[in-house]
Amino acid sequence: MDNKTDKNLYTILFAVGMVVVVGGILAFLSTSLSPAITANEKIEKQQNILYALGINNNDGTSAIFIGAKEAPDAFKENVTEQIVLTYKDGEIVQTQTRQEFLDDKENGGFEPYLIDVKKQQTSQKEKGVRQLPLFVGKNKEGKTLYVAPIRGKGLWDAIWGYVAVDEDMVVQGTYFDHKGETPGLGANIKQRYFMDDFYGEKLLTDAGVFKGITVAKGNADPKNERKDDYKVDAIAGATITGDGVTAMIKKDLGLYVPYFQNLKK
Amino acid sequence: MAILSKKDTKLITDPFLDNNPITIQVLGICSALAITAELKASIVMSISVLFVLGVGNVVISLMRNIIPSKIRIIVQLVVVAALVIIVDQVLKAYAYELSKTLSVFVGLIITNCIIMGRFEAFALGNGPWRSFLDGIGNAAGYGFILILVGFVRELFGSGTLLGFPVLGDPIEKSGLYSIGYENNGFMLLSPMALIVVGIIIWVQRSRNASLIED
Numbered sequence: 121m122d123n124k125t126d127k128n129l130y131t132i133l134f135a136v137g138m139v140v141v142v143g144g145i146l147a148f149l150s151t152s153l154s155p156a157i158t159a160n161e162k163i164e165k166q167q168n169i170l171y172a173l174g175i176n177n178n179d180g181t182s183a184i185f186i187g188a189k190e191a192p193d194a195f196k197e198n199v200t201e202q203i204v205l206t207y208k209d210g211e212i213v214q215t216q217t218r219q220e221f222l223d224d225k226e227n228g229g230f231e232p233y234l235i236d237v238k239k240q241q242t243s244q245k246e247k248g249v250r251q252l253p254l255f256v257g258k259n260k261e262g263k264t265l266y267v268a269p270i271r272g273k274g275l276w277d278a279i280w281g282y283v284a285v286d287e288d289m290v291v292q293g294t295y296f297d298h299k300g301e302t303p304g305l306g307a308n309i310k311q312r313y314f315m316d317d318f319y320g321e322k323l324l325t326d327a328g329v330f331k332g333i334t335v336a337k338g339n340a341d342p343k344n345e346r347k348d349d350y351k352v353d354a355i356a357g358a359t360i361t362g363d364g365v366t367a368m369i370k371k372d373l374g375l376y377v378p379y380f381q382n383l384k385k
Numbered sequence: 386m387a388i389l390s391k392k393d394t395k396l397i398t399d400p401f402l403d404n405n406p407i408t409i410q411v412l413g414i415c416s417a418l419a420i421t422a423e424l425k426a427s428i429v430m431s432i433s434v435l436f437v438l439g440v441g442n443v444v445i446s447l448m449r450n451i452i453p454s455k456i457r458i459i460v461q462l463v464v465v466a467a468l469v470i471i472v473d474q475v476l477k478a479y480a481y482e483l484s485k486t487l488s489v490f491v492g493l494i495i496t497n498c499i500i501m502g503r504f505e506a507f508a509l510g511n512g513p514w515r516s517f518l519d520g521i522g523n524a525a526g527y528g529f530i531l532i533l534v535g536f537v538r539e540l541f542g543s544g545t546l547l548g549f550p551v552l553g554d555p556i557e558k559s560g561l562y563s564i565g566y567e568n569n570g571f572m573l574l575s576p577m578a579l580i581v582v583g584i585i586i587w588v589q590r591s592r593n594a595s596l597i598e599d
Contacts, residue, residue: 125450125451125452125453125454126453126454126455130453131453131455131456134451134452134453134456134460135453135456135459138460138463139463142463142467145467145471146467146470146471149471149474149475150474153474153475153477153478156477156478156479157474157477157478160477160478160481163481164481181548182548188481299488300488300492302419302420302422303420303422303423303425303426304420304421304422304423304426304538304539304542304543304573305422305573342556343556356570356573357422357570357573357574
């Protein structure tokens, strides 16, 4: 090392220069790529919702979305309505259709499926108010299903998902995803063998009380044949991620119960 | 390999066995424990590290005469973080599916000690071409162990390879499971990765006594 690079002034100038150059490159890249990234994220949300509805390209064992190119058209065709419920202090105070939601200027003019669940959760915590989107669509058999987004915490970072239920709140399809769960363990919540277990599980007791579904260890039902036990089999080595799934189902899906009670009346 | 001199070839081949980053230099153990529960993750991580270490080594090597020695670690961190973010952003824009698979590893690559270790030990004192070879060699040696551990853990832990069941179906009791074989759930947990790495180190050193430290 020659002496020049040991001087304090040089060190400081180098640090400043480096920050400016690297910061500039990253800022430029981020700005120029962000339209493409946002478009990809929109399509992914559509694919997620369609997946929960049962509209996907699944083969024998793996979960495969409908193609990114077909997704926007399939979404328009199969998701017939996007309801937005306004939840306030334990009650649903307003029900808007997609058109009403778009017309309401306070909402920012974006489609209901782009409602940021994380922001709504914060708003619920701070102000007691939350917008709950609910997507109405038909599965391949023509049965009307309701898809609700949920969000929670896994072991390392956020986990989220979409749950499709029928009007009795019996699960008809799920999609789970995560930001950074451990590959091979918690990350497997997005595998077919975990997601498919939820099919046919009930969320309400016969008396109509919301019970949720628990991701349970020692369930002793690996084939998941018992559909009325409010439990699915946990993934070995992924206890905390599984508990996160249990918690987000209980917390977020529970808020929709009044809507379904009204639906039956 | 006629294009590479003998010394250059050694840069690539040495880290594979006698100077393996994981088993000899003991670098990159953290990621070797964390993500080897399945083979696919091991392969993806290996390729990612191959790219970042190869390019990062060249960049650091080109800058080696102008980097102030007092803040060289910070400079290395900035270079590797910037590289990883650039790759992540470009993938998100043009190969979204792939970026979803890789997102987990992005954070792990930045903190991977192999990267910093090779910057510090090699790229700061050698030219770009040799640094590139050193980066590729070390990443390949690292990937080799990662894939080996991933193979063992997925096979014995889940009975699958790359997600395909190879030993039969544990729930339907077909294949090996019909004669009473069970998956070893321990294999899925990080401590078993450490034990598998330990066994590899043991086998390697018992075959080549000169590797044993006093």
